[in-house]
Amino acid sequence: MSWTPDELMTVNAARALAGARTCFVGIGLPSAAANLARRTVRPGLVLIYESGTLGSKPSRLPLSIGDGELADTADAVVSVPEIFNYWLQAGRIDVGFLGAAQVDRYANINTTVIDRGPGRPEGRLPGAGGAPEIAAGCGKVLMVVRHSRRNLVERLDFVTTVGHGSGPGDRARLGLPGAGPVAVITDLGVLRPDPETAELVLTELHPGVSAEQAAEATGWKLRTAPDVGETEPPTAEELAALRELSDRGA
């Protein structure tokens, strides 16, 4: 059995949702993972999309957060102010699942602008969307990011969304109610914040990946946990479910 690095990442991202009750889902990689979780580790997972759907059960991967099927299959459809104020801000959602353009060692996110150096205009990214308040208000945050020096950077050009700020205690100081990022799942392994320093460290590697490879693809000096583990290979069931979702999406 073979799989792609992206499949490995999505399968592991889905597994991270085992036990979660409700998930605020970003589009793209997070949506693929959350929908896979509903077909594998967590059939009852309640998917919440910022377009205003509570409990979407799409039969294929939606291209956008507003695809009709998300609304047609939802337990309830609410307005955008309601989803952000009554559901997210009120602390009713267990897990926020985000992607990102740039992530730093404290799991802060930039999705706004890229500094291209003196004399050159800033490169434009899409912007914040729901992320700042999803990362603030959900019980905890999972992130899924392709592992590269471009994405995992020493210094963010702009802080769009706070993960752990500049280290331990920053979330409390800023008044951010949720626990913040607890795992960053990549196509090479899993990074988790060190309980003491809040810095992301390598805690798991995917089969066939070395710690050196992960360190090489990270923009900061990535530390490896002493007891670094290996993720279980994707099962036939997981891969079949993921491929069925993706085929229907395409």
Added chain:
Amino acid sequence: MAEILSLREAVASLVRPGDTVAMEGFTHLIPFAAAHEVIRQGVTDLTLVRMTPDVIYDQLIGMGAARKLVFSWGGNPGVGSLHRFRDAVENGWPRPLELDEHSHAGMANRYVAGASRLPFAVLRGYRGSDLATRSPTISTVRCPFTGEELAAVAAVNPDVTVIHAQRADRDGNVQLWGLVGIQKEAALAAERVLVTVEEIVDALDPRPGAVVLPSWSVHAVAVAPNGAHPSYTAGYTVRDNDFYQAWDPISRDRDTFLAWMRAHVLEAA
């Protein structure tokens, strides 16, 4: 009371050069037909407001209709970048574009304040984010009851809000359903409201979860069948995901973009 007008008359009478215009619809019910009419009429110097600029504002920006954009997420959903938006911001083509940038929660609350005719809204938002350093419409306020410091965002009150809905009756009462997004707040925040609809019917039978905008809260209703394409109208059309993907190569190049707009918008009526 809403007047029932042709789309051409409705845009000509409600949308003026220099206006602040919100064309809303959160992925669903995006008023593309009305935006195309704005482009054909050559209305310019607009401040465009919209949570998710989407392809609709990529087209308006690329045609030079906007001088400023107020927004919270500017991408082609599920596909990638909005190339005309990026070209305007990064290179000033076809003209520089000023930005006022928020989070979704912030923008949603700006509309709520606008609809309520309050000067600002409060939320737990933007904490630790650099967004506040770039926007004159993000600040903080201390709660007089608990002392908690909260984000304050200025109300947004467009000169005109344009939305698309499923249908209206002959008196101009408007009914929309499915993902209703931010349209009610955007409409009630505005000075003037233009609604395009799939059809005009004799009676609006009740629909679960529908929003009704009474005729006396709307200024003009215009029939525009399939007027949300490539977005969609639940119950009438489906989202044209292929078009959203096709937009990427069309919009990547300035000349290809202009040729497409000429053939499909300027010379279409």
